[in-house]
Structures are given as structure tokens and as C-alpha cells.
Amino acid sequence: MTRRPKMHLVAYLRTNSTASYAGGWRHPAAPLDDVWSPERYQSLARLLEGACFDAGFFADNLALPDLYKGRIDDYIGRGGQASLLDPMIALPIMAAATSRLGLGATLSTTFNEPYHLARSLGSLDLVSGGRAAWNIVSSTMDCEARNFGLPAMPDKETRYDRADDVLEACTKLWDSWDAEALVMDRDRGVFADTSRIRAVNHDGPFVRVRGPLGIPRSPQGHPVLMQAGSSPRGRVFAARWAELVFASPATKEAGAEFRADLHERMGAHGRAPGDCKVLVSMSLVLGETEAIARDRAAYLDSLVDPELVLASNSSLMGIDLDRKLREEAAAPELVGSQGVQGTLDRMSQTVAASGRSFAETVRRPRDLFTGTAAGIADVMEDWLVSGACDGFVLPPTVYPGTFEDVARLLVPELQKRGLFRRGYAGRTLRENLRDPG
Numbered sequence: 001m002t003r004r005p006k007m008h009l010v011a012y013l014r015t016n017s018t019a020s021y022a023g024g025w026r027h028p029a030a031p032l033d034d035v036w037s038p039e040r041y042q043s044l045a046r047l048l049e050g051a052c053f054d055a056g057f058f059a060d061n062l063a064l065p066d067l068y069k070g071r072i073d074d075y076i077g078r079g080g081q082a083s084l085l086d087p088m089i090a091l092p093i094m095a096a097a098t099s100r101l102g103l104g105a106t107l108s109t110t111f112n113e114p115y116h117l118a119r120s121l122g123s124l125d126l127v128s129g130g131r132a133a134w135n136i137v138s139s140t141m142d143c144e145a146r147n148f149g150l151p152a153m154p155d156k157e158t159r160y161d162r163a164d165d166v167l168e169a170c171t172k173l174w175d176s177w178d179a180e181a182l183v184m185d186r187d188r189g190v191f192a193d194t195s196r197i198r199a200v201n202h203d204g205p206f207v208r209v210r211g212p213l214g215i216p217r218s219p220q221g222h223p224v225l226m227q228a229g230s231s232p233r234g235r236v237f238a239a240r241w242a243e244l245v246f247a248s249p250a251t252k253e254a255g256a257e258f259r260a261d262l263h264e265r266m267g268a269h270g271r272a273p274g275d276c277k278v279l280v281s282m283s284l285v286l287g288e289t290e291a292i293a294r295d296r297a298a299y300l301d302s303l304v305d306p307e308l309v310l311a312s313n314s315s316l317m318g319i320d321l322d323r324k325l326r327e328e329a330a331a332p333e334l335v336g337s338q339g340v341q342g343t344l345d346r347m348s349q350t351v352a353a354s355g356r357s358f359a360e361t362v363r364r365p366r367d368l369f370t371g372t373a374a375g376i377a378d379v380m381e382d383w384l385v386s387g388a389c390d391g392f393v394l395p396p397t398v399y400p401g402t403f404e405d406v407a408r409l410l411v412p413e414l415q416k417r418g419l420f421r422r423g424y425a426g427r428t429l430r431e432n433l434r435d436p437g
């Protein structure tokens with residue numbers, strides 16, 4: 001008998017009260033002033049672990065986006081998603097409140113040295129008992145480059161080439177300690193067996209590091225590697241390194257095409273399809289009845305600020321949409337050389353599938369999946385069994401209400417259908433990704 005596939009669920013998080021649905025932060029049920037409170041992160045972590053999520057990960061950027069109209073006003077002023085706290089501070093707090101939930105940090109290969117990356121992420125893996133994940137980004141925005149002494153972002157090829165080099169160096173650093181290197185034998189007076197700790201002497205085209213790493217080997221050996229690029233070069237990178245990939249296709253067919261393409265590329269690296277899980281993002285509004293869900297979605301819709309959506313989409317697409325819409329109102333080309341390819345693709349797919357104009361599409365937030373748990377589970381099951389994904393990344397449309405609704409309504413429905421774990425099979429995040437329970 002063939003086993004039904006089980007899905008993976010990951011929560012998309014920000015250290016901010018601005019939920020990922022534009023304007024969602026204005027919902028009266030969303031707290032605004034607890035962003036710096038450890039209790040916010042602990043209760044979130046307990047909620048996600050109680051619902052058996054594989055992991056929560058914090059998206060992050062290294063600047064206040066200013067592409068739209070060349071200023072920060074519409075993005076930050078209207079409640080765009082920015083990190084109001086370094087996520088590396090929040091993650092250990094979440095680790096302390098949980099024992100199985102995976103914990104993901106977004107860190108840039110363009111603006112960090114491998115030694116810093118390997119040490120921070122290795123430390124998170126150590127204190128969490130093997131639950132760390134790294135969302136590997138090469139960063140996309142010129143405003144980020146300007147915070148690191150560059151006038152603009154290096155081009156995408158160069159950024160991914162550096163990312164490859166950084167990953168090679170990090171991997172060597174994580175492997176520079178054997179698991180048995182720390183002896184801590186009081187009687188013999190031997191703290192560490194230095195024959196099991198090696199220099200790495202990485203001398204790459206972008207980064208050089210001698211090693212060894214200053215901290216011991218972590219429970220997973222190295223954190224789970226996540227990635228979200230979907231340009232051709234991004235896919236080449238993912239096929240080599242990623243164990244978890246986030247995609248944002250507008251349709252099931254586009255998701256299936258992306259996943260099949262990634263599997264094929266992984267084959268070239270001798271990797272099996274199961275070595276990398278593809279998760280697609282889905283913005284949900286759940287209700288106890290269809291009518292309740294529709295009312296909630298309509299209320300959320302009333303909070304949407306089109307200027308904020310334009311500012312957000314500008315930074316995601318790498319295009320100042322204010323200029324673009326004025327200059328090319330008729331038929332703008334979707335070329336953003338530096339933007340997020342997945343967003344550019346999703347916009348084209350949405351324009352084609354919905355018949356809406358480009359101008360209308362970029363003013364609207366992503367389409368919501370609205371309905372009862374049974375209705376939403378039907379859609380998820382369809383995507384899963386059609387091979388469009390191995391699971392879902394769920395951003396909150398209202399924080400933390402979306403996650404409470406998922407835990408209370410959706411997860412039990414998915415469990416009843418045998419589509420989602422009832423408990424964690426493994427101890428580490430990697431074990432739980434390999435065995436969904």
C-alpha cells in the first residue's frame with residue numbers, strides 16, 4: 001500500500017508587529033507593542049510546537065526599503081515588514097521554550113563573512129539541541145548594499161557565486177571539529193582532543209578563512225540549509241545546497257513545474273528528490289464557517305493600503321513601481337534585474353491567470369486562501385498530491401491569530417486526513433524533515 005504523503009509546515013515570521021498581509025497590523029486583535037518582549041517569542045514558539053510545525057523562520061533584511069518613490073516613507077510609514085529586532089536575539093528565546101520546533105534565521109552571504117555565519121548558526125544549533133536552520137539569502141536591495149559601503153548590489157550572478165564560495169567555507173568550518181573532539185575528562189586533565197580539530201585553509205574567489213571554527217560541532221553537524229531563490233542561477237544554487245526551498249507560485253501548475261525542475265537539477269549533483277523539500281507560501285484566512293471566513297477576509301481587505309502594497313512590491317520586484325506605472329502604464333515589462341525572481345514570476349502568472357491588469361495586480365496583496373479548515377485542507381491536499389509542493393510556508397495575515405486558527409482548526413483537519421504529523425518523529429529539525437511522522 002502506498003503511504004499518503006505528509007506535508008511540512010513552516011511559519012513565516014518577522015520581528016515586527018506588521019503581519020505579512022499589508023495593513024494586517026491594524027487589526028484590533030494584533031498586539032503592537034510586544035515586539036521586544038521575550039514572552040511574545042516564547043508563546044509563539046509554544047503555539048507552533050503544539051501544532052507540530054516543522055519550524056518557524058524569521059525573514060530579515062539589512063535596511064529600510066526605499067525603492068518606492070526613492071524614500072522610506074510609504075514602506076515604513078504605512079507599516080511594511082521590517083525587522084524591529086535582530087532575529088538572532090529572538091531565536092534562542094524560542095529555543096528555550098521548546099524542544100522540537102525548528103528555528104530558522106535569515107542571514108546574508110553577501111554581507112557576512114563565513115566565520116561569523118558558521119559561528120552564529122552553529123551556536124544556535126548547539127543551544128537548540130539541533131534545531132537550527134539558515135535561510136540563505138544573497139540580499140537584493142541597493143539600500144542594503146549602502147549599509148555595507150557599496151553604492152549598489154552586486155549583480156545576481158556575482159552574488160550567487162559568492163554564496164557558493166561562502167557555503168563551501170562554512171561547510172568546511174562546521175566540519176573542522178569532529179563530534180568527539182571535546183573530551184572534558186577531569187581525571188586525565190584532557191579538555192579537548194586537538195587531533196580532532198583541523199584548520200580549513202579555505203582560499204576561494206571571494207572569501208578566505210583559515211579556521212578551525214572556535215565552537216564545537218553542533219548536534220546537526222550544520223544547520224538545515226534553506227533557500228528561496230527561483231531565478232535560473234538561484235535554482236542552480238538550491239539544487240546544490242538547499243534542504244528546504246521556499247517558492248511562491250501563483251498556481252498549482254507553476255508550483256509543479258518549479259519542483260520538477262529543481263528535482264532534475266538536483267540529480268546533476270547526485271541528490272535525490274527527497275533531499276530537498278519544496279514549500280510554497282500560502283496566505284490563509286480561516287473561519288469556523290465559510291461566511292465567517294469571508295467576513296474576516298473582507299475586514300482584512302478593508303485595511304489594505306494600496307500605497308503600502310506598491311512600496312512592498314517595489315522592493316520585492318526591484319522596480320520603483322511609482323515610476324514604472326507612470327512611464328509604462330500600457331504594457332510594462334516585468335524586468336527587475338535584481339528583484340526576487342519568484343515575485344516577478346508570480347506577478348506574471350497572476351496577470352495571466354486572473355485577467356487583471358499589471359497595474360491592478362501590483363496594487364493588490366497576494367490572493368488569500370479563504371475558507372473553513374475542510375476547504376483549505378482540500379486545496380492543500382490537492383497541491384500536495386499533485387506534486388506541486390512538499391508543504392507550505394504560512395505567513396500570518398493577522399498575528400498571532402492566523403497561527404492560533406491554524407493550530408485550532410486546520411491542523412486537526414490535516415491530521416484527521418493523515419496529511420500531517422500528530423507528533424515529532426525525530427529530535428532534530430533535519431530528522432523531522434526527512435521523516436514527516
Ligand SMILES: Cc1cc2nc3c(=O)[nH]c(=O)nc-3n(C[C@H](O)[C@H](O)[C@H](O)COP(=O)(O)O)c2cc1C
Nearest residue numbers: 059060106137139228229230231234246340341342
Ligand atoms: C518566500 C521567500 C522569502 C524570502 N525571504 C527573504 C528574506 O527574508 N530576506 C532576503 O534578503 N531575501 C529573501 N528572499 C529573497 C531570496 O532569498 C532571493 O534573494 C531572491 O529571491 C533573489 O533570488 P532569485 O532571483 O534567484 O529568486 C525571499 C524570497 C522568497 C520567495
